[in-house]
Amino acid sequence: MLxxxxxxxxxxxxxxxRNVSLTLAAGQIMALVGASGSGKSxxxxxxxxxxxxxxGEVRLDGGLVIGPKDVLVAGHPQIRVVPQEYQLMPNISIRENINYALRFYERTYRSARVDELLxxxxxxxxxxxxxxxxxxxxxxRTAIARAVAEPARVLLLDEPFSHxxxxxxxxxxxxLFELVRQQIGDQPPPACLFVTHDATDALSIADQIGIIQQGQLKQIGTPREVYFSPKTTYAARMTGPVNVFRGKHLSxxxxxPTHPSEAFIGLRPEHISLADDGPVAGTVQAVFFQGRQSELxxxxxxxxxxxxxxxxxxxxVGDQVRIHLNGNRLMSIG
Known part of the structure; x- marks a missing residue:
């Protein structure tokens, strides 16, 4: 679609x-994950x-999306943006903010649509x-409701979870799950693309995740592909906690020693466990309680x-423990 x-x-x-290409389908949620200043916005x-x-160029349903230098009003009528700072009108109510997006529609429809979005x-x-x-x-949520008040093909969100x-x-x-399932009349459901520096939400909601670093799209794939098979140390660290070792430390x-001595090897914390008969001994330096489990x-x-x-x-802290590392889960990350 896009x-x-x-x-x-x-x-x-x-x-x-720098030379970024991607595609987005109707009803799909894609997340772009990267550090601050990586070019996401x-x-x-x-x-x-x-x-x-x-x-380069952007096309929606085959038609060219034209930038502001060639149009009187910047933006595309079928692509809606929810900015990071919301940009709501401060002196009218939440209902009136949503209603304003439908100001050119007949009153009865407008009222019913606002009720539906609320x-x-x-x-x-x-x-x-x-x-x-x-x-x-x-x-x-008001900014999102206002963005999708009219039928839209694409919904773009800038750091929707940051505050x-x-x-x-x-x-x-x-x-967001509800929105990509929603169909108004004969319109297909919208596609959703959001950018974030925190992969926690991206992993749980997105169909596809792109890792962006210094303006380049380094990797794109399903959440499981990107999480379990990151191509770089940066991608591994942007998608969650990870242990990074040199190949020479495997013994x-x-x-x-299945990897070159200078290679970087990754292993997620969930693939290391305490085991009374574990082959490796160590000393607990810190305990971070996380609710159902603790990170050591x-x-x-x-x-x-x-x-x-x-x-x-x-x-x-200070306990002597034995641990087991799941060698089948080692990740070569450059």
Whole structure:
């Protein structure tokens, strides 16, 4: 449905986006994950038609998405953007903010559609509040409701989870699922693309994840592909906690030297376990309680420490433990 081909963009001597290509299908959720300054928001604005690319093109249903230098009003009518700072009108209510997006529609339809969106976005109880009286989650949901008030082909979100507490993050996650399933009349469901620096939400909600680093799309795949088979150390670390070792340290960890000594090897904490008969001994340096389980920092040697997860609640700092590493889960990450 949407294709971005060989996009590049520079600001003065800084290359913000470098030869990025991606595709997005109707009803699909894609997440772009990268550190601050990696070019995520710039790419989003180019796809939305709010910023001109230096090279490359964006097409929606085969038609060219034109940048602001060639149109009177920037943006594409079928591509909606939810900015990071919401950009709600401060002096009217939440209901009126959503209603404004439908101002050219007949009154009866407009009222019914606003009621539908308020219910979908869980805003009925605060619909008469002004944005300054609303929480961050309520303002985020209002911005999303306003963006999808009219039928849209693509919904773009810039860091939709960044200002939210855990309960509101879960609400927004569920809402995005609802939106990509929603069909208005004979319109297909919209596609959703969001950018984030925190992969926690991306892994749980996205169909595809792209890893962006210094303006380049380094890897793209399903959440499981990117999490369990990252191509680089950066991709591994952007998608969650990971132990990174040199190949020469595998023997210290009780593993056969199956990789070159200078290669980087990754292993997720969930693939290391405490075991009374484990082949490797270590000393617990720190215990980080996470609810159902704890994360342990275990020093194995002068130069090697590992992070692992355990459901045991009797482990303390200073304890001597034995551990087992699942060699079948080692990841070559450059």
């Amino acid at each position: 294709t971005a081909t060989h996009l590049s963009k520079s600001f003065a001597d800084l290359a913000a986006i 710039t790419l989003l604005n180019i796809i939305a038609g709010l910023l001109d690319a230096d090279r 219910k979908l976005c869980r805003l009925e109880a605060v619909q008469h509040h002004k944005p300054r009286e609303a929480s961050g989650g309520e303002k985020q 939210l507490d855990l309960p509101n993050r879960l609400i927004i996650r569920d809402l 210290v960890l009780g593993l056969p 920092d275990v020093r194995v040697s002068r130069y090697v420490s590992v992070r692992l997860l355990t459901e045991r609640d009797d482990v303390q």
